Amino acid sequence: MRDLIEAAKCVLFDFDGPICHLFQDRPTPGIAERLREAVLAGEEGDGWLPQTSDPLEILRLAFEQPALVERGIARDIEQALTKEEVQAAPGAFPTAYADTLIRTLAATGRQLAITTNNSQQAVERYLQTRRTGELFAERIHGRSSEGALKLKPDPDCLLRALESTGTHAKEALMIGDAPRDLEAARAAGVAFLGYARNERKADELRAAGAEHTVDTLRDVVLMVDPRAHV
Secondary structure, rough: OOHHHHHHHHEOOOOOOOOOEOOOOOHHHHHHHHHHHHHHHHOOOOOHHOOOOOHHHHHHHHOHHHHHOOOOOHHHHHHHHHHHHHHHHHHHHOOHHHHHHHHHHOOOOOOOEEEOOOOOOHHHHHHHHHHOOHHHHHEEOOEEOOOOOOOOOOOOHHHHHHHHHOOOHHHHEEEEHHHHHHHHHHHHHOOEEEEOHHHHHHHHHHHHHHOOEEEEOHHHHHHHHOOOOO
């Protein structure tokens, strides 16, 4: 991990997980049900929608249905999910040591960016509550639904982050907590550090091929600055 940190001139953070737990007070099964009720109620052919509790999976599947895209329903789902995320942001639970890591990386001259499947608006709203938004100014790259929806493991948001920071892929490091983050980092040619808050997450990352994982961001803070008081 020391080599990863020392080589990184830019650190790309996934949002929901490494920075905060976005839906801490708003269980995702309820959000998934509200997406169905608000957008799909009365729509013909809503049988395409599986009984998943993952709102992002509902969104991804909607954009895979040409009829839903053409009728604007997929875009309506995206907007409804954005509203849910923005409403959840002020109550999101900060990941332990995330704020300290963000400030320590910035203080040591690293550029920072966020690469996430969540909406940019939600990320901005959360960072306002933590007073760290200025450290990511113009470098928050949420999901893009212009044309085809591009969610990780598609590397689109990472490529946008590299462009906005003017960083070569070999000089960047992504911190993520899911196999899709690892896949996106590989596709973009970016080094990857996995954050696993529990053993299930660690197993998933290792099974996907992650070589470096931590179970607390405190370890990363101390690797960046051994003098840090954490």
